[in-house]
Amino acid sequence: MAEGHLTPAMFYILLSLVDRDRHGLGIVHDVEERTGGRIKIGPALLYTSLRRLEERALAEISPTRPAQREDDPRRKYYRITRRGRRAAREEAELLDTVLAIARDRNVLPKESGR
Amino acid sequence: MSRRWRFAVSERLYRALLRLYPSDFATEHREELVEVFRDRWKTEHDRGGQFPTGRVWSVLARDLIQTVPAMRGRPMRRPISMHSVLTDLVLAGRAMRRRPVFSFIAIVTLALGIGPTVALFSTLEQLVLDPVAAAGGDRVVQVSFHSEQLGFSFQPRAAHYEAWEDGATSFELLSPFAGTARALTGTGDAKILGVTAVEPSMFQLIGIELLIGRPILEQDAEAGATPVALLTRSLWRERFGGDEGVLGQTIMLDGVAHTVIGVLRETVALSSWANTEILTAAGDVAPLDPVGVLGRLRDGVSMEVAQEELRGIVVEPARADWLPTVRPPWVLAGNHVRSLWIVFAAVCLVLLIAAANVANMLIARGIDRVGELALRTALGASRWRLTRMLLVENLVLAAAGGMLALLVARWVQAGIVGLAPDSLRALNQVSLNGVSVLFGTAMTLAAGIVAGLLPAWRIGRVGPHAHIRSEVRTGQSQSQGRLRQVLVVGEVALALVVFAGAGLMVRSFLALRSTDPGFDPRGLAVMGIHLPEYRYQEEERREAFYRELMAELQALPEVEHVSIATGLPTRFGIMIATPEIEGRAEPIEGLGALGGSTVGPDYFETVGTQVVRGRSFADLAGSVSSPIAVNVSAARQLWPSGDAVGSRIRFGSGSWYSVVAVVEDIRPHGIREGTDRPQFYLYEDTWHDRIVAVAVRHRGAFAPVGDAMLRVAAEIDADVPIQAPAPAQSLLIEAVATERFTTALFSVLAGLSLVLSAVGIYGVVTFAVNSRISELGVRIAIGATATDIMRDVLGNGLRPVGIGVVMGLGLAVTLSRYVEHLVYGIAPSDPFTMLVAACVLIGVAILACVVPARRATRIDPVAAMRVE
Numbered sequence: 001m002a003e004g005h006l007t008p009a010m011f012y013i014l015l016s017l018v019d020r021d022r023h024g025l026g027i028v029h030d031v032e033e034r035t036g037g038r039i040k041i042g043p044a045l046l047y048t049s050l051r052r053l054e055e056r057a058l059a060e061i062s063p064t065r066p067a068q069r070e071d072d073p074r075r076k077y078y079r080i081t082r083r084g085r086r087a088a089r090e091e092a093e094l095l096d097t098v099l100a101i102a103r104d105r106n107v108l109p110k111e112s113g114r
Numbered sequence: 115m116s117r118r119w120r121f122a123v124s125e126r127l128y129r130a131l132l133r134l135y136p137s138d139f140a141t142e143h144r145e146e147l148v149e150v151f152r153d154r155w156k157t158e159h160d161r162g163g164q165f166p167t168g169r170v171w172s173v174l175a176r177d178l179i180q181t182v183p184a185m186r187g188r189p190m191r192r193p194i195s196m197h198s199v200l201t202d203l204v205l206a207g208r209a210m211r212r213r214p215v216f217s218f219i220a221i222v223t224l225a226l227g228i229g230p231t232v233a234l235f236s237t238l239e240q241l242v243l244d245p246v247a248a249a250g251g252d253r254v255v256q257v258s259f260h261s262e263q264l265g266f267s268f269q270p271r272a273a274h275y276e277a278w279e280d281g282a283t284s285f286e287l288l289s290p291f292a293g294t295a296r297a298l299t300g301t302g303d304a305k306i307l308g309v310t311a312v313e314p315s316m317f318q319l320i321g322i323e324l325l326i327g328r329p330i331l332e333q334d335a336e337a338g339a340t341p342v343a344l345l346t347r348s349l350w351r352e353r354f355g356g357d358e359g360v361l362g363q364t365i366m367l368d369g370v371a372h373t374v375i376g377v378l379r380e381t382v383a384l385s386s387w388a389n390t391e392i393l394t395a396a397g398d399v400a401p402l403d404p405v406g407v408l409g410r411l412r413d414g415v416s417m418e419v420a421q422e423e424l425r426g427i428v429v430e431p432a433r434a435d436w437l438p439t440v441r442p443p444w445v446l447a448g449n450h451v452r453s454l455w456i457v458f459a460a461v462c463l464v465l466l467i468a469a470a471n472v473a474n475m476l477i478a479r480g481i482d483r484v485g486e487l488a489l490r491t492a493l494g495a496s497r498w499r500l501t502r503m504l505l506v507e508n509l510v511l512a513a514a515g516g517m518l519a520l521l522v523a524r525w526v527q528a529g530i531v532g533l534a535p536d537s538l539r540a541l542n543q544v545s546l547n548g549v550s551v552l553f554g555t556a557m558t559l560a561a562g563i564v565a566g567l568l569p570a571w572r573i574g575r576v577g578p579h580a581h582i583r584s585e586v587r588t589g590q591s592q593s594q595g596r597l598r599q600v601l602v603v604g605e606v607a608l609a610l611v612v613f614a615g616a617g618l619m620v621r622s623f624l625a626l627r628s629t630d631p632g633f634d635p636r637g638l639a640v641m642g643i644h645l646p647e648y649r650y651q652e653e654e655r656r657e658a659f660y661r662e663l664m665a666e667l668q669a670l671p672e673v674e675h676v677s678i679a680t681g682l683p684t685r686f687g688i689m690i691a692t693p694e695i696e697g698r699a700e701p702i703e704g705l706g707a708l709g710g711s712t713v714g715p716d717y718f719e720t721v722g723t724q725v726v727r728g729r730s731f732a733d734l735a736g737s738v739s740s741p742i743a744v745n746v747s748a749a750r751q752l753w754p755s756g757d758a759v760g761s762r763i764r765f766g767s768g769s770w771y772s773v774v775a776v777v778e779d780i781r782p783h784g785i786r787e788g789t790d791r792p793q794f795y796l797y798e799d800t801w802h803d804r805i806v807a808v809a810v811r812h813r814g815a816f817a818p819v820g821d822a823m824l825r826v827a828a829e830i831d832a833d834v835p836i837q838a839p840a841p842a843q844s845l846l847i848e849a850v851a852t853e854r855f856t857t858a859l860f861s862v863l864a865g866l867s868l869v870l871s872a873v874g875i876y877g878v879v880t881f882a883v884n885s886r887i888s889e890l891g892v893r894i895a896i897g898a899t900a901t902d903i904m905r906d907v908l909g910n911g912l913r914p915v916g917i918g919v920v921m922g923l924g925l926a927v928t929l930s931r932y933v934e935h936l937v938y939g940i941a942p943s944d945p946f947t948m949l950v951a952a953c954v955l956i957g958v959a960i961l962a963c964v965v966p967a968r969r970a971t972r973i974d975p976v977a978a979m980r981v982e
Contacts (some may be wrong), residue, residue: 024146025153042177043150044135047143048185076146 006091009041009049014058014080014088021062023075024050050078058084120167121155128174134182168552183498202506209507210514216479217511220472223873224515226866227468229522232554234458236523237530254320255417257288257407257424260439268436272403277429278438284420286412289315290405291384292396295805297646297835300366301353306644306835309367310390311402319410320384322393325350327361327376334375334395343372344393350377367392369648384408417441453856456933460615460863463608467867470601470608471874476508477598478881509559516554523554529862533855598878599914605874606918607925609867610955614926616864617947618937619857625939626850632780633683634722635842638811639819640682641827642837645804649833653802659830660801664714666826667810672819675720675811678798681711682807682845683721683780693792695752696762696770708748709793712803717795718743718777720809721842728759728775731797741797742771748792749776771796809842816841856936868958876962879911883966890970891978900971907970911963912956919952926951 006014016022016030028041041049053059062079080088102108128151132140154173158166210217257278259268270278272290279288291312298305316322317329325347334342343365345354354360364371372394384390384406396402411420417440424438490500643663650656660678667676693708715731718724726746734741742763749758762770780793812819820839827836847854883890890903930942940947 025150028150028153040154040173042173042180043147043154044177044181046150047139047147048181051139 006087007049008039009045010053010058011088011091012039012041013046013049013053013078014084014091017059017078017080018085018088021064021077021079023077025075027078053078053084056083057081058087117159124155124167124170125151131174131178134178135185139185183502202503203510205503206507206510210510213479216475217514219873220475220511221515221518223468223471223475223870224512225518225522226870227465227471228516228519228554230526230863230866231458231461231465232519232523233526233530234454234461235553237454237527253286253411253413255409255411255420255440255442257409257438257440259436261435261437267439269404269406270438272405274429274438275402275405275407277427278407278424281427282420282423284412284415284423285409287315287319288407288409289313289319290396290402290407291316292402292405293384293390295644296367296392297369297644297833298353298365298367298392299369299646299833304646304833304835306642306837307349307367307391309392309394310384311394311396312384313396313402316384316408319408323379325377325379326358327374329376330393330395335397337397339395339397341367341370341372341397342375342395343367344376344378345374346378346391349391367394368646453852453936456615456936457856457859457863459932460612460860463612464863464867464870467605467608467612467870467874470605471870471877472511474598474601474605474874474877478877505563508563512559519554530859533858598881602871602874602878602914603918603921605871606915606955606959607922609871610919610922610951611926611929612860612867613864613955614922614930614948614951615933616857616860617951618930618933618940618942618944619853619860621940621944621947622936622938623850623853623857626853627846629781629939631683631846632723632778633842635846637813638721638809638842639816639823639839640807640809640842640845641820641823641839643806643808643827644835644837646833646835647804649831650804656802656804657800659834660806662830663808663827666830667808667823670812670819670822670826672812672814672822673810674813675716677714677717677720677809678801678806679711679713679717679809680803680806681709682809683723683842692766693752694764696764709791710796711793712796712798714801715797715799717809718775720811722811723780724778726776726778727757728773730775731795734774734797738772738774740769740771741774743775743777743795743797744773745777745779745793747779748794751792810839853936853938868955871955872958872962875911875915875959876965878914879907879963880966880969882910883907883970886970887973887978891973891975894973894978895975903971903973904967907967908960908963911967912959915956915959919955922955923948923952 012031012035013027016027016034022030024046028046031039031041050059054061059078059080062077065077099108125148129144129148132144132147151170151174155170158169163169257270259270259274261268275288275290282288289312291310293308293310295306296309298307312330313335314330314332322329324344327344330342330344333339345360350356350360354363360374361376363374365374366372372392378393409420411417421438421440424440427438495503645656645659650659664676664678667673713731715734718730719732725743727749728743731741731743744752744758744763752758752763753761758773758776761773763773764770777795808823810819810823820841823839824836827834890906894903926948927943930937934942937944
């Protein structure tokens with residue numbers, strides 16, 4: 001079955017779920033922090049993307065709740081599935097290839113020692 | 115606008131927008147979505163910088179655009195990328211360039227509709243919705259006394275304030291202030307300035323921003339402290355050339371040295387009566403009594419609760435009918451606010467007319483483009499794609515219109531401020547701000563969507579077959595022609611309402627101007643004198659100054675009569691005492707506020723007020739002690755059955771005055787409410803007051819007399835500030851300034867709505883003629899005369915106008931009761947005004963139809979057939 005295309009928002013969300021389960025707001029914060037505020041995921045884009053990740057079984061609602069003290073019973077936590085990890089890796093590899101091309105064509109500066 | 119208010123509105127708006135999503139998605143995720151929204155709000159506002167609310171909404175808007183179509187439409191293969199939006203923008207730009215005239219007219223129309231709306235909105239927003247840009251936001255209130263019976267508010271005394279501050283628990287903070295006029299000397303001409311004394315706590319209560327220097331601190335208010343002053347920016351520029359070296363310099367206020375400690379960024383408007391040009395510390399030099407009081411309510415305490423609490427605190431001196439009242443700060447006189455709202459309503463009508471016009475043009479253009487769109491459909495563009503393209507086109511048009519509208523708004527606002535009467539002095543501080551720009555953006559978006567969606571939806575229904583079947587074109591234009599006629603009907607109806615409103619204003623204004631003011635403004639010059647206290651502490655000095663001034667003025671060759679008075683015609687003092695008539699036991703109730711002035715012997719001769727009965731003060735020659743004159747209204751109301759002259763009257767428990775004359779009424783505010791207010795003139799021939807007015811009746815032109823008056827005063831004492839001499843006509847103009855203001859605004863709007871609806875009618879008729887070229891050609895070919903064609907086209911064009919006029923008349927008569935208080939001398943539904951308005955509109959409509967109709971008569975039948 002074709003995995004289909006990951007939208008940028010879906011990709012960011014998967015990346016942010018890789019290291020731990022997060023709730024919606026946590027994803028927004030993580031993405032914004034990691035990208036230095038360059039990527040701001042709007043509320044509806046977040047939940048539509050989460051929905052589509054669920055539909056394609058790339059992410060799911062986590063049955064276990066984190067033990068942190070900031071756990072909020074109203075919140076739904078999402079976790080990445082095995083398929084989701086694979087999809088994220090494939091997307092990252094693809095991007096890596098793209099980056100290599102970009103470096104090769106001097107769109108990005110070549111890193112020294114590489 | 116306060117942040118809390120913006121937040122509440124934004125959240126509500128966002129929740130409403132969530133309805134755009136399919137209901138299952140919206141219900142399941144609503145709270146989560148709102149939570150992310152709130153978080154975004156907090157992040158952007160905590161981060162600081164410009165337009166945080168705008169930043170929040172730019173994120174939300176992108177989010178909505180990205181997701182709504184995807185959720186609503188078929189599952190999308192690709193999300194809308196920036197690239198395809200760019201394509202839309204490029205297409206829109208191309209479409210605009212292709213029809214420059216169309217684009218130009220649409221943009222100008224939108225600008226003319228939106229610009230004035232933004233200007234008026236920002237004026238109202240700052241005057242009414244958000245009067246004090248207060249740090250404490252919506253919990254800042256003012257406290258004063260209000261008398262229902264007199265319809266006036268009074269300032270509390272210091273004792274009241276202290277009792278409230280000790281006793282009331284509803285307030286986090288109460289801060290007093292006092293406004294006075296003081297003479298600034300030592301830097302250029304002596305000048306009277308509005309000086310407001312505040313306590314340091316005022317800086318915590320409301321946001322007072324400084325350009326340079328420091329705020330007033332506790333130590334400045336201590337006994338024995340050096341008096342300090344903060345200047346407004348305009349005063350600083352005018353007197354000190356904007357030099358920062360002003361800090362630490364000394365200025366003289368009423369002869370007292372004040373050290374300048376800073377410059378205010380903006381004028382501080384603590385109340386409508388305190389015109390602040392200098393801010394000083396309250397203390398020995400500026401005692402606070404009576405005071406203005408501003409306060410901040412505790413969280414959760416309403417104005418009503420606070421008011422009840424204050425009413426429970428009894429302080430002497432107390433009067434039963436004066437009740438402590440807690441209100442939003444800085445409430446303008448009700449009439450002004452109401453006038454502004456009515457003007458705003460009229461502006462909204464003009465905006466609607468403009469939107470209808472643009473919609474009209476867009477529909478017409480849409481019909482022209484059926485072929486193009488059909489082709490795009492045939493080539494695979496989806497309906498959604500076409501709709502989006504048309505929407506983007508319209509939004510680009512609207513955005514261009516919006517930008518031009520901001521320019522228009524600035525001009526309109528400058529015009530409003532220029533026209534505004536002194537009583538709306540607060541308008542000087544009004545400017546276009548972020549909120550009104552946001553409002554303008556919202557208006558622009560709304561105009562773009564409303565004016566664009568309708569044609570987009572209609573064109574969206576066009577199938578790819580349309581370009582094959584050419585008859586679709588006529589079929590389409592018929593149903594859309596009907597829609598356009600409906601728009602014309604609406605436009606004409608609205609224009610009639612605005613025009614009739616303007617007619618009512620103009621007629622009321624003329625009626626006001628032609629009423630007898632009760633004095634003779636021609637050949638009358640007036641000026642104000644303000645003796646600084648420090649130089650004129652002794653009564654003898656003041657007496658000597660006035661004696662010399664009167665003698666010098668009298669000696670001028672052009673001068674016939676001179677008089678000093680505490681009030682001039684149309685500007686009266688108010689007396690709050692209850693009058694008592696000698697020999698009559700029953701009290702006199704229900705008189706309301708009384709007008710009162712103290713005047714010199716020659717006063718009535720000077721201002722030209724007729725003595726109806728009795729003798730003028732000038733003829734008394736000291737034969738009567740404590741004489742008083744009353745006006746006709748007072749005589750009628752206080753002595754209904756007898757003659758006032760010869761009777762004695764006193765106020766409160768004061769001394770008795772003998773009535774020597776009944777004089778004609780002076781209309782103090784040039785308006786109906788003042789016509790039957792009792793007025794009293796106390797007699798005085800030796801003057802001690804520090805602040806008086808001088809009236810001079812002269813021959814010839816005003817200018818040389820005015821110069822001479824200034825010169826005479828300066829020769830006696832150059833350090834006395836003079837309110838520049840002015841012809842008395844200015845008093846009359848000032849008295850009807852509010853009316854003049856409303857009338858002028860309305861007239862401009864009426865002109866605008868006429869032009870807009872004429873453009874609309876012209877467009878519709880021209881288009882109708884164009885789409886009927888072949889039919890008209892055939893009729894000309896089989897013998898129709900020019901008159902037949904003319905009659906046909908005019909008849910078709912004028913039918914919707916006729917319907918619109920009838921509907922507009924109905925609407926105007928229905929709405930007229932809302933302007934009742936602005937109308938003078940005629941009925942609000944004055945038939946003559948309505949008729950004239952209808953005739954003018956029909957006349958303009960005929961003009962707008964004649965041009966295309968004449969073109970129709972000149973159609974060449976042969977050429978017309980060839981088109982088919």
